[in-house]
Amino acid sequence: PCRREPAEKGGGLPRDRGMSMLVIGITGPTGCGKTTLLQQIERRGGYIVDCDALYYALLASKEGAALRQELQTAFPGAFGADGSLRRKALGQLVFGDKARMAQLNEIVFFHVGNAVRARLVRERAAGRRLFAIDAINLFESGLAALCDTTVGVLAGRETRIARIMARDGLTREYAALRVDAQKPDSFYESHCGTILQNTGTREQFARTADQYLTNILKGAFPMTKQEREALLYQPKHGHDRLTKEDEAAMLTYCEDYKAFLDRSKTERECVVSAVELAEKAGFRELTAGMALKAGDKVYSVNRGKSILLAVIGKKPLSEGANIGAAHTDAPRLDFKPNPLYEDAELAYIKTHHYGGIRKYQWVTVPLELHGKIVRADGSEVYVKIGADPEDPQFVINDLLPHLGREQGKKPLNEAIPSESLNILIGSWPEPNDDGSDRVKLAIMRILHEKYGIVEEDFISAELEAVPAANARDLGFDRSLIGGYGHDDRVCAYPALMAALDCPNPSYTTVTVLTDKEEIGSVGNTGLSSAYLQFFIEDLAKTQGLEGRDVLRASECLSADVNAGVDPTFQSVHDKLNASFINRGIVVTKYTGARGKSDTSDANAEFVGKLRKLFDENNIVWQIGELGKVDEGGGGTVAKYVAHLGVDVVDVGVPVLSMHAPYETVAKLDCYMTYKCMKAIFEQA
Numbered sequence: 001p002c003r004r005e006p007a008e009k010g011g012g013l014p015r016d017r018g019m020s021m022l023v024i025g026i027t028g029p030t031g032c033g034k035t036t037l038l039q040q041i042e043r044r045g046g047y048i049v050d051c052d053a054l055y056y057a058l059l060a061s062k063e064g065a066a067l068r069q070e071l072q073t074a075f076p077g078a079f080g081a082d083g084s085l086r087r088k089a090l091g092q093l094v095f096g097d098k099a100r101m102a103q104l105n106e107i108v109f110f111h112v113g114n115a116v117r118a119r120l121v122r123e124r125a126a127g128r129r130l131f132a133i134d135a136i137n138l139f140e141s142g143l144a145a146l147c148d149t150t151v152g153v154l155a156g157r158e159t160r161i162a163r164i165m166a167r168d169g170l171t172r173e174y175a176a177l178r179v180d181a182q183k184p185d186s187f188y189e190s191h192c193g194t195i196l197q198n199t200g201t202r203e204q205f206a207r208t209a210d211q212y213l214t215n216i217l218k219g220a221f222p223m224t225k226q227e228r229e230a231l232l233y234q235p236k237h238g239h240d241r242l243t244k245e246d247e248a249a250m251l252t253y254c255e256d257y258k259a260f261l262d263r264s265k266t267e268r269e270c271v272v273s274a275v276e277l278a279e280k281a282g283f284r285e286l287t288a289g290m291a292l293k294a295g296d297k298v299y300s301v302n303r304g305k306s307i308l309l310a311v312i313g314k315k316p317l318s319e320g321a322n323i324g325a326a327h328t329d330a331p332r333l334d335f336k337p338n339p340l341y342e343d344a345e346l347a348y349i350k351t352h353h354y355g356g357i358r359k360y361q362w363v364t365v366p367l368e369l370h371g372k373i374v375r376a377d378g379s380e381v382y383v384k385i386g387a388d389p390e391d392p393q394f395v396i397n398d399l400l401p402h403l404g405r406e407q408g409k410k411p412l413n414e415a416i417p418s419e420s421l422n423i424l425i426g427s428w429p430e431p432n433d434d435g436s437d438r439v440k441l442a443i444m445r446i447l448h449e450k451y452g453i454v455e456e457d458f459i460s461a462e463l464e465a466v467p468a469a470n471a472r473d474l475g476f477d478r479s480l481i482g483g484y485g486h487d488d489r490v491c492a493y494p495a496l497m498a499a500l501d502c503p504n505p506s507y508t509t510v511t512v513l514t515d516k517e518e519i520g521s522v523g524n525t526g527l528s529s530a531y532l533q534f535f536i537e538d539l540a541k542t543q544g545l546e547g548r549d550v551l552r553a554s555e556c557l558s559a560d561v562n563a564g565v566d567p568t569f570q571s572v573h574d575k576l577n578a579s580f581i582n583r584g585i586v587v588t589k590y591t592g593a594r595g596k597s598d599t600s601d602a603n604a605e606f607v608g609k610l611r612k613l614f615d616e617n618n619i620v621w622q623i624g625e626l627g628k629v630d631e632g633g634g635g636t637v638a639k640y641v642a643h644l645g646v647d648v649v650d651v652g653v654p655v656l657s658m659h660a661p662y663e664t665v666a667k668l669d670c671y672m673t674y675k676c677m678k679a680i681f682e683q684a
Helices: 034-043 051-059 062-074 087-094 098-125 157-168 172-180 185-191 202-220 225-231 244-263 267-280 438-451 455-460 486-500 531-541 547-551 567-572 604-616 638-642 667-683
Strands: 022-027 047-050 130-134 149-154 194-197 297-302 306-311 321-327 332-343 346-354 367-374 380-385 423-426 461-467 472-474 480-483 508-514 555-559 585-588 621-623 647-652 663-666
Touching (some): 022 202, 034 047, 034 149, 034 202, 047 098, 051 098, 051 130, 087 098, 149 185, 194 202, 244 267, 244 486, 244 667, 267 367, 267 486, 297 531, 306 486, 306 531, 321 486, 321 531, 321 667, 332 438, 332 455, 367 455, 480 667, 486 508, 486 555, 486 667, 508 531, 555 667, 585 604, 585 667, 604 647, 647 667, 663 667
Parallel strands (some): 149 194, 321 555, 555 647
Antiparallel strands (some): 297 306, 306 508, 332 461, 472 480, 480 663
């Protein structure tokens, strides 16, 4: 068998940086704190061989039969009649006799070394990455040659004496004798690759040891691609993660979404579409006193502008509900109460813009007219002009560039004043009439003949001008959808469809498609009112519960869009915290303005729960804020749901040209929003 000479000083790692296991040799005199370093290695999943303990284990085990036999042959007087080693007798034989001590060391070093090698081979084969050999005679035994690096742990003489006295209950004199009998520090300094000085508290040295291990492991195991990806948050293009099944489902889903968008250009039309789809899926209108059981599907319409849907879950409502909330109103131009006028023999409608718009975007854009008129006798008529191919459309004029020099000097948000957003609706005068405003009169005659209204009926009307453009695929690859009202129908539609596609949830699902978000969620159809609370209370009563008990146990996804980064205007974004097209649904932990003013800030526990759910369901997602802190900001319905004591966070689709008459979204992001809502309803 090979006997190894003491190794040379070794401090670095082998040249092969692709090692499968790092072997560290640890040595040093007693009382220096090697145990603390070994504990740090163990905490990192390392395997530790204590050579002293291994020696005594071999003496008592079948594995050490050869060791015992060789010792008995060399030192027969150290063994009793029963064949057991008498350690005190062995000591008396070798202490003071250098030759006999060398003979003992050679035998012990050989057999302990073989046992160490066997464990090293075993642990390497098992995939262990860190292996430590703790040996007072690390170099003399030849074990240092097995190590990739060696470290000596040292401490001052008085420090070691104090530690040994405290640890072993020794007198100072005997503790000092033990310290002075060991090898000097210079031996370890000349042999070990690294020296760790332990002069402070146990906690301080634990930090030193941890930093040493961090550095040495970093050098031994260059980071793999998988480890790098695991450590760093690096969102990727969602298409790279899209399965073939998801891609096929995405394309089908987006065709249905475009159809919904085209027939639902106002909040009232969204409610009509939602009721139609819900009733086809087996939902029925919730009425007072209705008994409900698991699997029942109900809805409630609030004044024709918002709708709530619920699917009763298997679990009692006392365990809470999963709520999805989105809004269906969108920026637009509303008719003023007295809107119709004539000037320069042209008829116009005066408007009051609804929500935040960039006014210059709305000029020279073809428009449709949608809405409801309540006549003087209380009868109602619904108006929808411009959507059918045979319908006329409408427009707001702009100034020609030849005469626009002064207009061009104005700031962008002042070039088109709000009072100039007047819609051109006609130019032919009423024939055979010699009065004033003949064009206006001719328009009113047409409206009276078609709808039975007079000019005064505009006072009790809700008429909206919206862009006359249907949703279309954009791009050569057809990966995008252009359309009006993506904000926030691109989130309302998946919330609705998820409710319809989850007929047997564990927890009751509640879907809210609300109104008035674009102007602060005000009014009795916006979520600043109590209609969601009342709906929950109605559901709670069916199980003998209080609404507040249901709400405090509930969770909500406030589904609303975020601003996708447009590279043309990227200066308004903090790109590390912005959302990008095709990176999936955006989790927006908080909205508000500047110092998180007027926002709901989701708690970490709820966001953590969502991350886990998304990853488990292969939902492509990202994190994002709405622009740089000082650029502005915005709000959602989240704060109103949070006001009810519900855990809530904003999620939604990144949008380009948000609030413009024609917005752009990615199909992948649309579909991932649906997958998100469905997973919440099915599994949360």
